[in-house]
Amino acid sequence: MTTRASLDWPAIATAFAGRISHGALHPGAMLTALADFDHEKRKNPRHKPRHALAFSGGADSLALLLVLWAEGPGRWGRDFMVLHFNHRLRGRAADADEKFCARVCSALGIKFIAGRWRTARKDASEAEARAARFDFFHREMRRRKIRLLWLGQQQDDIAETMLMRLARGSGSAGLAAPRPAQEMPEGRWHLRPLLTLKKAEIVGALRAVGAAWREDATNAGGDFFRNRIRRDVLPRWLKAAQRDALAGAALARELLAEDDVALEMRVDELSPLAADRSLALKKIVGQPRAIVRRALHRWLRAQLGAGELSRQGFESLLAAVERGTPTRHSLGRDGFAVIRGGYLRYARSETR
Numbered sequence: 638m639t640t641r642a643s644l645d646w647p648a649i650a651t652a653f654a655g656r657i658s659h660g661a662l663h664p665g666a667m668l669t670a671l672a673d674f675d676h677e678k679r680k681n682p683r684h685k686p687r688h689a690l691a692f693s694g695g696a697d698s699l700a701l702l703l704v705l706w707a708e709g710p711g712r713w714g715r716d717f718m719v720l721h722f723n724h725r726l727r728g729r730a731a732d733a734d735e736k737f738c739a740r741v742c743s744a745l746g747i748k749f750i751a752g753r754w755r756t757a758r759k760d761a762s763e764a765e766a767r768a769a770r771f772d773f774f775h776r777e778m779r780r781r782k783i784r785l786l787w788l789g790q791q792q793d794d795i796a797e798t799m800l801m802r803l804a805r806g807s808g809s810a811g812l813a814a815p816r817p818a819q820e821m822p823e824g825r826w827h828l829r830p831l832l833t834l835k836k837a838e839i840v841g842a843l844r845a846v847g848a849a850w851r852e853d854a855t856n857a858g859g860d861f862f863r864n865r866i867r868r869d870v871l872p873r874w875l876k877a878a879q880r881d882a883l884a885g886a887a888l889a890r891e892l893l894a895e896d897d898v899a900l901e902m903r904v905d906e907l908s909p910l911a912a913d914r915s916l917a918l919k920k921i922v923g924q925p926r927a928i929v930r931r932a933l934h935r936w937l938r939a940q941l942g943a944g945e946l947s948r949q950g951f952e953s954l955l956a957a958v959e960r961g962t963p964t965r966h967s968l969g970r971d972g973f974a975v976i977r978g979g980y981l982r983y984a985r986s987e988t989r
Contacts, residue, residue, distance in 0.1 A: 646744035652846040654707030662830035665817035688785035694734040694851035697789035718748040725757040763861040791831040796886040813894035916981035940983040944969015
């Protein structure tokens with residue numbers, strides 16, 4: 638979609654919200670946001686909700702911006718800011734994205750903050766670009782004491798993510814992504830209210846109200862795995878299903894998220910991690926492997942300075958934890974996982 642310089646963005650936002658209203662958004666995301674706003678207001682009656690929205694200039698994030706702006710009065714106000722990250726990987730096109738986003742925000746009276754990837758490389762991976770983008774988002778949120786970040790993923794993204802993660806072998810935690818409300822470190826939340834909507838619905842509604850947005854030409858290429866899934870796999874999968882497979886994937890994601898929560902709650906009940914960050918094996922002996930696996934993941938995350946484990950290395954350590962016999966597994970060059978006396982502990986290399 639080409640972008641036009643002179644559009645009545647307030648009128649477009651109002652018309653668009655009439656087609657994609659608050660009621661169409663994912664309740665998990667909206668209830669989390671409203672609960673957070675209410676909590677802050679009880680602490681300080683004069684508090685105005687402060688939140689941020691990630692805006693690339695594409696159709697999805699534009700749709701979310703228009704709805705939040707139009708529905709703000711009476712709900713959360715319009716005291717939010719837009720964060721845009723210029724990856725600097727597409728030259729003039731990337732700069733044009735930034736200028737477009739700035740124009741839309743100016744027309745809506747929304748504070749616009751742009752960041753740039755100063756160390757960008759042409760051969761940067763999708764994961765590196767994503768990490769740089771979220772580093773910028775979280776840095777700005779931390780500086781401005783903002784807890785909520787709105788993200789524009791929609792139902793097609795659920796199917797794409799699921800297909801990508803199936804290829805590498807993910808459990809329920811990985812297949813339950815992207816979540817409508819995802820708790821992050823330092824009390825932050827990522828909110829994705831468009832997960833109830835398909836890409837085609839969003840684009841159709843934007844076209845109907847005369848909106849313009851930016852298209853990333855690299856999305857049609859095959860450099861990144863997600864783009865290959867979107868271009869080559871998803872259309873064939875949808876055609877082969879002969880049903881609403883996007884809605885099916887969205888439902889599967891919800892069910893997997895429910896299972897994931899139940900399993901995490903069971904680990905909470907067992908409380909296998911001790912104050913010294915050791916893992917008490919007696920608390921998980923005899924438990925289903927899914928529980929032991931999650932307890933081990935928690936133990937690994939709690940070990941400061943421990944190196945990364947390969948998948949094969951993790952499975953080997955998991956089997957040792959289930960047996961409970963004394964053993965010693967390498968956790969990178971700096972330390973070991975040691976099972977002794979019914980506990981799994983981390984031992985640094987210098988203690989050998």
